[in-house]
Amino acid sequence: MAATTDGTAEHTDDGTERRPRRGTGRLAQAVSVFGELLITAGLVLGLFVVYSLWWTNVMADRTADRQADKVREQWAHPAPSGPGALDTEDGIGFLHVPAMHNGEVLVKKGTSPDVLNDGVAGYYVDPVKATLPTSGKDGNFTLAAHRDGHGAKFHNIDKLSKGDPIVFETRDNWYVYKVFAVLPETSKYNVDVIAQVPKEAGVTKPGRYITLTTCTPVYTSRYRYVVWGELVRVEKVDSKRTPPKELR
Amino acid sequence: MYGWIWRHLPGNTWVKALISLVLVLAVVYVLFQYVFPWAEPLLPFNDVTVNNQ
Numbered sequence: 001m002a003a004t005t006d007g008t009a010e011h012t013d014d015g016t017e018r019r020p021r022r023g024t025g026r027l028a029q030a031v032s033v034f035g036e037l038l039i040t041a042g043l044v045l046g047l048f049v050v051y052s053l054w055w056t057n058v059m060a061d062r063t064a065d066r067q068a069d070k071v072r073e074q075w076a077h078p079a080p081s082g083p084g085a086l087d088t089e090d091g092i093g094f095l096h097v098p099a100m101h102n103g104e105v106l107v108k109k110g111t112s113p114d115v116l117n118d119g120v121a122g123y124y125v126d127p128v129k130a131t132l133p134t135s136g137k138d139g140n141f142t143l144a145a146h147r148d149g150h151g152a153k154f155h156n157i158d159k160l161s162k163g164d165p166i167v168f169e170t171r172d173n174w175y176v177y178k179v180f181a182v183l184p185e186t187s188k189y190n191v192d193v194i195a196q197v198p199k200e201a202g203v204t205k206p207g208r209y210i211t212l213t214t215c216t217p218v219y220t221s222r223y224r225y226v227v228w229g230e231l232v233r234v235e236k237v238d239s240k241r242t243p244p245k246e247l248r
Numbered sequence: 249m250y251g252w253i254w255r256h257l258p259g260n261t262w263v264k265a266l267i268s269l270v271l272v273l274a275v276v277y278v279l280f281q282y283v284f285p286w287a288e289p290l291l292p293f294n295d296v297t298v299n300n301q
Contacts (some may be wrong), residue, residue, distance in 0.1 A: 032249075033249045036249045036250055037249070044279065047276065047279055047280075048279075048284055049289070051279070051280055051284045051288075052284075052288065052294075056288075079279060081259065110294075111297045113289055113294070116296065122266065124297070126299070127299055127300050142297045144297045145296065146294065147295055147296060148293070149293075149294060154296070186298075188295065188297075188298055188299070189298065189299070189300065190298055191298050191299065191300060192276075193298060194298060213296065213297060213298055214296045215294075215295060215296045217292065220292070220293060221292055221293055221294060221295040221296065222292075224296075224297075224298050244270075
């Protein structure tokens, strides 16, 4: 196509007779450039898929691992005095969900993209603030994480069913939850699912709940997928950090 | 467009091919480092929270 265009252009310089052909050449050239732009757009979109589904995972896992190491380090060697013991800058603990087969997920404060894009699960501060299990009070420990890309920490959320354990690990305790309700699809405006007493899950009394939210179906964020669990027991962490039997 | 770039690259075919490769890598780098991170929040693929907005 390009060769023809060039040929036409050269010939038309000789005389005026071939003016009509010059028009065709121009048109061919324009079509050719347009085609190349389309091909380029296709390649860029393809690259974007590679970026979202692979590269963001690579980057997020790297960041999350580094932050997790820092948290473990702090737990092992707590600051000698002062507020260091309560430092939650890097994360407050780890979520273990055996049914998701993805190891441990660092939990940090907030559900903004800045937080979640680092490959962690975030607990809600807005619109309804989560009640942390460490507070010892009744309430809902509400969490969100990515379904795809950026670590995809809740990718396998659909593998969770009633009765499956969800374990939250802090420096001092293992909080063992059991899934009691799943909502496979709901509107993203449905903030009732993260209420302190999540009535949508079929409970009416205050209790110590955990709620996992992410987007569904996979690769889109049209709806939200919600899983609720209730605290079964709390185990003290021993000197060897022996995991509770659900994780063994 | 690409034909025009190819004709304006210096050197013989091998040098041109090498420069092309470098250019392609540079474009991919700019896309991954700057363009995609900018574009991603604008696209509806990665909202995972429930909210009022």
